[in-house]
Amino acid sequence: MGQGPAGQRDTGAQSVLRIGLLGFGTIGSGVYRLIERERDEIIAATGVELRVVKVLEKDLQVERPGLPRELLTDDFSSIVGDPEIDVVVEVIGGTGAAFDFVKTALESGKNVVTANKQLLAHRGATLFQLARDLHRQIRFEAAVGGAIPIIRVMRESMIAAGIHTVYGIVNGTTNYILTAMAQGRGDYAEALTEAQKLGYAEPDPTEDVSGGDAAAKMAILASIAFKSRVTMADVSYEGIETLTLDDVRYAGEFGFVVKLIGAARLIGGRVNVRVHPALVPEDHPLASIQGSTNAVFLEGDVIDEIMLTGPGAGGRQTASAIVSDIVSIAGTKTTGFLQDCSCYKSLDSIPSEEVPSAFFLRVNVADRPGVLAQIAGAFADEGVSIESMIQKGHADQAELVIVTHPTREDGFFRAIDAIAGLPVCKGRPVTLRVLS
Numbered sequence: 320m321g322q323g324p325a326g327q328r329d330t331g332a333q334s335v336l337r338i339g340l341l342g343f344g345t346i347g348s349g350v351y352r353l354i355e356r357e358r359d360e361i362i363a364a365t366g367v368e369l370r371v372v373k374v375l376e377k378d379l380q381v382e383r384p385g386l387p388r389e390l391l392t393d394d395f396s397s398i399v400g401d402p403e404i405d406v407v408v409e410v411i412g413g414t415g416a417a418f419d420f421v422k423t424a425l426e427s428g429k430n431v432v433t434a435n436k437q438l439l440a441h442r443g444a445t446l447f448q449l450a451r452d453l454h455r456q457i458r459f460e461a462a463v464g465g466a467i468p469i470i471r472v473m474r475e476s477m478i479a480a481g482i483h484t485v486y487g488i489v490n491g492t493t494n495y496i497l498t499a500m501a502q503g504r505g506d507y508a509e510a511l512t513e514a515q516k517l518g519y520a521e522p523d524p525t526e527d528v529s530g531g532d533a534a535a536k537m538a539i540l541a542s543i544a545f546k547s548r549v550t551m552a553d554v555s556y557e558g559i560e561t562l563t564l565d566d567v568r569y570a571g572e573f574g575f576v577v578k579l580i581g582a583a584r585l586i587g588g589r590v591n592v593r594v595h596p597a598l599v600p601e602d603h604p605l606a607s608i609q610g611s612t613n614a615v616f617l618e619g620d621v622i623d624e625i626m627l628t629g630p631g632a633g634g635r636q637t638a639s640a641i642v643s644d645i646v647s648i649a650g651t652k653t654t655g656f657l658q659d660c661s662c663y664k665s666l667d668s669i670p671s672e673e674v675p676s677a678f679f680l681r682v683n684v685a686d687r688p689g690v691l692a693q694i695a696g697a698f699a700d701e702g703v704s705i706e707s708m709i710q711k712g713h714a715d716q717a718e719l720v721i722v723t724h725p726t727r728e729d730g731f732f733r734a735i736d737a738i739a740g741l742p743v744c745k746g747r748p749v750t751l752r753v754l755s
């Protein structure tokens with residue numbers, strides 16, 4: 320971190336932190352604008368001037384409103400080779416070039432701030448180890464929960480909280496779609512189109528609607544909560560693409576709201592992390608989280624339960640988390656345990672089949688005597704007990720909707736295989752977990 324050079328305007332700052340920004344898209348331009356707008360405030364509060372001195376982009380011909388042309392470069396080596404640059408902010412996304420850039424930046428002595436959950440969930444182990452070896456920092460508050468300061472809260476405020484469960488809504492796009500479906504604004508396809516029109520979903524929404532985005536975030540949160548590395552490969556996940564309006568309506572009749580839930584649990588010294596649609600009781604606080612908002616519950620021996628909620632993404636909101644990380648680096652220049660992701664344990668995973676869940680299921684059946692007994696028998700064979708059941712329609716249109724008590728997943732799915740094979744059932748039952 321250098322002193323302000325002679326000849327530059329006197330900002331009153333005691334020092335200047337020079338930043339190389341990789342990417343000037345939604346988040347990169349938001350970071351640049353926020354640093355410009357808040358420069359004087361940050362100097363007054365910290366004595367440090369944040370100064371973006373280079374911006375990497377692939378195409379130098381594209382107009383970048385608000386960005387002085389002389390800052391733009393398409394040459395990464397001009398950033399890592401610049402000894403004056405202290406911090407590299409990676410906001411290009413992806414796990415290929417971003418990995419190479421972050422690795423080279425660390426090797427060149429830079430500290431790194433990133434918003435890239437996929438990079439950290441897939442390849443974080445290598446990067447965090449490198450940062451530790453080289454006494455450099457990787458900060459990643461913006462990778463989970465947008466403007467919600469969840470990494471810092473877990474890393475610092477909850478260090479002695481004995482966190483054993485982290486769960487909640489960590490993807491705004493799917494929550495927007497599910498909220499629209501629950502409010503009767505359309506089926507899945509219509510709600511997705513609405514979300515795309517309003518900018519809540521990408522033109523290619525796969526990463527969000529498949530549960531992949533939420534899975535990467537849960538891998539990061541679980542790693543911090545349990546201090547043991549959880550990667551994408553350790554997370555089982557399902558998305559919302561196959562949810563129908565009927566599922567959402569029937570859930571409502573049982574007093575539930577359908578949400579995409581990420582859950583990380585530490586049980587008996589082993590870890591389970593997963594993402595799936597789940598039925599949330601209407602009186603649970605997560606049921607009222609609407610639109611693109613995120614909300615995460617932390618449960619620990621010492622803290623009982625804490626909920627953090629706020630905007631889960633967006634240019635300004637995510638930029639604010641990045642700027643706070645940059646300021647933190649300015650205040651903590653050596654590497655300590657608070658400046659990486661703290662995975663000093665190596666806990667085993669629990670296969671999801673072993674973790675109990677209550678289930679909702681919906682199945683088309685022939686409306687004739689003995690159907691209920693056959694289905695109940697298939698459940699009884701696997702020790703699954705039924706909490707409630709309703710029948711909809713009759714004759715060819717008959718549909719059974721059932722909610723079970725919590726049960727081991729392997730037994731439940733064996734029962735579903737058996738039920739799907741019954742001649743009285745038409746097609747495989749639709750199943751959803753119930754948050755319990």
Ligand SMILES: NC(=O)c1ccc[n+]([C@@H]2O[C@H](COP(=O)([O-])OP(=O)(O)OC[C@H]3O[C@@H](n4cnc5c(N)ncnc54)[C@H](OP(=O)(O)O)[C@@H]3O)[C@@H](O)[C@H]2O)c1
Binds near residue numbers: 345409412631632634
């Ligand atoms: N958007 C959000 O609300 C949000 C929230 C939290 C975290 N994030 C994370 O923040 C990161 C950036 O997201 P974003 O929404 O800002 O993406 P974006 O709008 O697509 O911006 C990325 C920018 O980086 C440029 N770029 C890509 N690869 C490059 C390379 N190899 N060299 C130089 N420039 C390159 C892109 O240029 P081209 O367009 O020419 O490819 C684009 O201008 C991602 O990791 C994302 O997951 C985003």
